[in-house]
Amino acid sequence: MPPSDLADDPQAVMSADKAAVSRALNLVEDRRPEAHTRVTELLAKLKDAPKAAGGHRVGLTGPPGVGKSTLTSVLARAVRQRGRTLGVVAVDPSSIRSGGSLLGDRARMSFDPADAGLFVRSLATAGEVGGLAYAANSAMRVLAAAFDMVVVETTGVGQSEIDIVHVADTVVLVIQPGSGDVLQFLKAGIMEIPDILVVNKADHEELAKRAVADLRGALQTAHAAGASSGQDASWETPIIATSATKGSGIDELIDALDGHRQHLEATLAARRRQGEVQWTLDLFSRKHGEHGVSTLGGLARLKARAERDLDGGQTPLSLCEHLSREYVAALGKTP
Amino acid sequence: MAEYGKRERDKPWIMRTYSGHSTAAASNELYRTNLAKGQTGLSVAFDLPTQTGYDADDPLARGEVGKVGVPVSHIGDMRALFDGLPLDQMNTSMTINATAVWLLSLYVAAAEDQGVDPSVLRGTTQNDIIKEYLSRGTHIFPPAASMRLITDLISYTVNDVPKWNPINICSYHLQEAGATPTQELAYALVTAIGVLDAVKATGRVPESEFGNVVGRMSFFVNAGIRFVEELCKMRAFVELWDRVTQERYGVTDPKQRRFRYGVQVNSLGLTEQQPENNMIRIVLEMLAVTLSKDARARAIQLPAWNEALGLPRPWDQQWSLRAQQILAYESDLLEYPDLFKGSEVVEAQTQHLVDSAWAEVQEVLKRGGAVEAVESGYIKQKLVESNAARLRAIENGDQIVVGVNKYVESAPSPLTENLDDAILTVDPEVDANQRAALGRWKEERDNAAVEQALAELQRVANTDENMMAASIAAAHAGVTTGEWANTLRQVWGEYRAPTGVAGATVKASGSGAxxxxxDRLRARLSELETRMGRRAKLLVGKPGLDGHSNGAEQIAIKARDVGFDVVYEGIRVSPEQIVASALEEGVHLIGLSILSGSHLALVPEVAERLRASGLGDVPLVVGGIIPDADAERLRHEGIAAVYTPKDFELDNIMSDLIDLVDRQHAAE
Incomplete structure (x- = not known):
């Protein structure tokens, strides 16, 4: 029996059986056409898992070298200490030349291998433009069915942080003292304001204070220009100084995460739905380009369509497949 | 014209052999034999649990006790190690870093027990934890805590043990990790600057006495086979250190500005193929550090010809010692003043190294200094890149290694006729015996005194008081190595250092063949991806306490460059962690790297745990210093492939790995 057959065991995934979760992740990474239907089915079954509805999906992003891996490691330990289970997806870029990748996140993490409540998976972007791997989106959904909290950690500023908005309930941007370019991006509105800002490596109190003050200034400038966090005007982005090596600021970070999750309670379903709509459109337009979009009636129409159909029980993957078939059929009709 | 040869001979350097294994008693016997053979100093090799702060009964110590050195768990072991060796007459070098404060405390306490006043002790503690993050991998604590231990030891010995060399800044391991001569010079100097700045910042040493601190700094240097360049490197060291001490620290006494260094010649370049050739390499490398009177090593230890095969026997070490003695006592080398003063070639090459190293020193200082450049991964990445270039040159044949990539034909060698007898094997009972002895020690000591000593240690760790006094008291109280380190782990935490591999860029692999x-390997992996639906994923694991990560890093980088998705976990992971990672990551293949000789304990355990987790199908390969008989046994137990230093062609290894994944996929 091919081992992948076991991947379609949503019950085992929902009970956080590590072998089942791992096989499910292997399946969602599988790009063969014959895997596609099974992925679609699996994700549909996991969609309404009890954990998935109540859980918290966190996107953690920031420029290279700011200590995201170590921060994730420390955060994971603290989350576990609070009695919650956690799944982590660590995304690293693939080499464009070789297609290979070096997934080094685990090297910076210390974890207890016997802990059934912590699961870490590294993913390569597989050369995809946009930072977040195609698979990361699905991987997040698999882990969300199994664990209380899911953290997707991704490197970069700009595109990846836009992508992460589609899958995360809460977007955390991590920088370090002296990340001047991020300040400029925020001020200029090139970058969307995250839900939580973290100044990591805040080992030197003075430097950290200054960095926090600079960020506060940048946020004010951005707000004055009309920007708001995740288009959510009622949320004020907290700025937290952490030191992953000293372990300071981690409790504040978890409190802020919980605070944002609570803040979202009423709008969470809509926010996730919005993310799914966006993902569906992304998937479709990456596959078929502008021509595909215009053939099916343009962006606004597709968006409305996605909103309706996703309410009707479709998942982004199944809907995208559906739309693809329509597009191909439409192509056949044009001369 | 006067005849130069009439001068009085210079005093020879201190001759040592890096040694220690199995137990304190066995090592004591070895030291006595070595001294009887004319060795003039001791160089203690500690086992990995002792170096990384674990007792023999810790699960992480499994398979490592007594392997690469002697286990010293408490003052009883230290007494046994130096039984009958009067410590006031010894010059003892200890290769110890993260636990240097502790081992020196045990040494001081043992001296006090012998009735020796600590102030007369002579010797060296390596105590360079910075390079552990870059190369050797026996660090425990985060950089700030490590720097505090380094400076505590220095400010203690400068006052209380004035003839002690409190730190040996190691450029040695930087070269092993791939450093070019320029990088070796630069990174050793920035480490020294980082340490001196930190000592200064403690405010514990009065300005007027700072010259004493500078004067006690010593270095531990490597010498490779390009011996003219190495000779110039030593001269460059002398010049640069003089500049740093004078300009940065204002030291006026030329004696305190002298570049004092010891050497172990390059072990990394020793080959498994035609291993007898290594003796020639060792002698050439020794010349580089002895020929210049103006830049001569003060202590030398030579590796043995068969180190790439396994642990050397006493005879192998004796052969290396004889090489030193012939040069120092038989030849006329020590009768002459500096041979190269005024040599155009040597001076120009030295100047070139001085200039390029100074530029790199400035670059690191601009980035915030050694500690910052370690934490950011800057230095590590540079080393990994240089090492990749070096290995590629050997693989391409651009750099000739006799017996390896050229002149490989050989008549049967009588020295390696019976290969399994050509190395030392450690009694497998050592592990259990040490554990039992430790149990007895813990039963017989005054546990109330131990508790009290540990409480005091913890209190001091939370302040900025010097750690030495509390550690010496703990040594007398019977505290163990694991207890000392665990107490500090609780206060300071542990640190996992940057691996330098993720960002390392490797220049395109040249052209032609x-x-x-x-290209062929990449095409095969892409084709395999199409068939498997996922890209082949490889887990590179380093089980056990061995921190020599160069091999694992280079395999990881090469595998990425041919197109694997590579999960690299860094050093010091347990078999449980490796299996947990394999399960969570959904890998197609696992590669383990072990250089400490504990492969027979660790590899089968990983295999067994994989089977128990339902991952018995995932092919497992291993690389390391693995004797043929052990390799045979591992293959028999289902290990898919065993690689040793003679497998220098990484492309071939990659091809094998792709075959393994392909075959496994076909079987499913």
Whole structure:
């Protein structure tokens, strides 16, 4: 029996059986056409898992070298200490030349291998433009069915942080003292304001204070220009100084995460739905380009369509497949 | 014209052999034999649990006790190690870093027990934890805590043990990790600057006495086979250190500005093929550090000809010692003043190294200094890149290694006729015996005194008081190595250092045949991806306490460059962690790297745990210093492939790995 057959065991995934979760992740990474239907089915079954509805999906992003891996490691330990289970997806870029990748996140993490409540998976972007791997989106959904909290950690500023908005309930941007370019991006509105800002490596109190003050200034400038966090005007982005090596600021970070999750309670379903709509459109337009979009009636129409159909029980993957078939059929009709 | 040869002979350097294994008693016997053979100093090799702060009964110590050195768990072991060796007459070098404060405390306490006043002790503690993050991998604590231990030891010995060399800044391991001569010079100097700045910042040493601190700094240097360049490197060291001490620290006494260094010649370049050739390499490398009177080593230890095969026997070490003695006592080398003063070639090459190293020193200082450049991964990445270039040159044949990539034909060698007898094997009972002895020690000591000593240690760790006094008291109280380190782990935490591999860029693999090979491997992996639906994923694991990560890093980088998705976990992971990672990551293949000789304990355990987790199908390969008989046994137990230093062609290894994944996929 091919081992992948076991991947379609949503019950085992929902009970956080590590072998089942791992096989499910292997399946969602599988790009063969014959895997596609099974992925679609699996994700549909996991969609309404009890954990998935109540859980918290966190996107953690920031420029290279700011200590995201170590921060994730420390955060994971603290989350576990609070009695919650956690799944982590660590995304690293693939080499464009070789297609290979070096997934080094685990090297910076210390974890207890016997802990059934912590699961870490590294993913390569597989050369995809946009930072977040195609698979990361699905991987997040698999882990969300199994664990209380899911953290997707991704490197970069700009595109990846836009992508992460589609899958995360809460977007955390991590920088370090002296990340001047991020300040400029925020001020200029090139970058969307995250839900939580973290100044990591805040080992030197003075430097950290200054960095926090600079960020506060940048946020004010951005707000004055009309920007708001995740288009959510009622949320004020907290700025937290952490030191992953000293372990300071981690409790504040978890409190802020919980605070944002609570803040979202009423709008969470809509926010996730919005993310799914966006993902569906992304998937479709990456596959078929502008021509595909215009053939099916343009962006606004597709968006409305996605909103309706996703309410009707479709998942982004199944809907995208559906739309693809329509597009191909439409192509056949044009001369 | 006067005849130079009439001068009085210079005093020879201190001759040592890096040794220690199995137990304190066995090592004591070895030291006595070595001294009887004319060795003039001791160089203690500690086992990995002792170096990384674990007792023999810790699960992480499994398979490592007594392997690469002697286990010293408490003052009883230290007494046994130096039984009958009067410590006031010894010059003892201890290769110890993260636990240097502790081992020196045990040494001081043992001296006090012998009735020796600590102030007369002579010797060296390596105590360079910075390079552990870069190369050797026996660090425990985060950089700030490590720097505090380094400076505590220095400010203690400068006052209380004035003839002690409190730190040996190691450029040795930087070269092993791939450093070019320029990088070796630069990174050793920035480490020294980082340490001196930190000592200064403690405010514990009065300005007027700072010259004493500078004067006690010593270095531990490597010498490779390009011996003219190495000779110039030593001269460059002398010049640069004089500049740093004078300009940065204002030291006026030329004696305190002298570049004092010891050497172990390059072990990394020793070959498994035609291993007898290594003796020639060792002698050439020794010349580089002895020929210049103006830049001569003060202490030398030579590796043995068969180190790439396994642990050397006493005879092998004796052969290396004889090489030193012949040069120092038989030849006329020590009768002459400096041979190269005024040599145009040597001076120009030295100047070139001085200039390029100074530029790199400035670059690191601009980035915030050694500690910052370690934490950011800057230095590590540079080393990994240089090492990749070096290995590629050997693989391509651009750099000739006799017996390896050229002149490989050989008549049967009588020295390696019976290969399994050509190395030392450690009694497998050592592990259990040490554990039992430790149990007895813990039963017989005054546990109330131990508790009290540990409480005091913890209190001091939370302040900025010097750690030495509390550690010496703990040594007398019977505290163990694991207890000392665990107490501090609780206060300071542990640190996992940057691996330098993720960002390392490797120059395109040249052109012609080698580029074709890479292209073919990439094409095969892409084709395999199409069939498997996922890209082949490889887990590179380093089980056990061995921190020599160069091999694992280079395999990881090469595998990425031919197109694997590579999960690299860094050093010091347990078999449980490796299996947990394999399960969570959904890998197609696992590669383990072990250089400490504990492969027979660790590899089968990983295999067994994989089977128990339902991952018995995932092919497992291993690389390391693995004797043939052990390799045979591992293959028999289902290990898919065993690689040793003679497998220098990484492309071939990659091809094998792709075959393994392909075959496994076909079987499913």
């Amino acid at each position: 080698s580029a074709d090979v890479i």
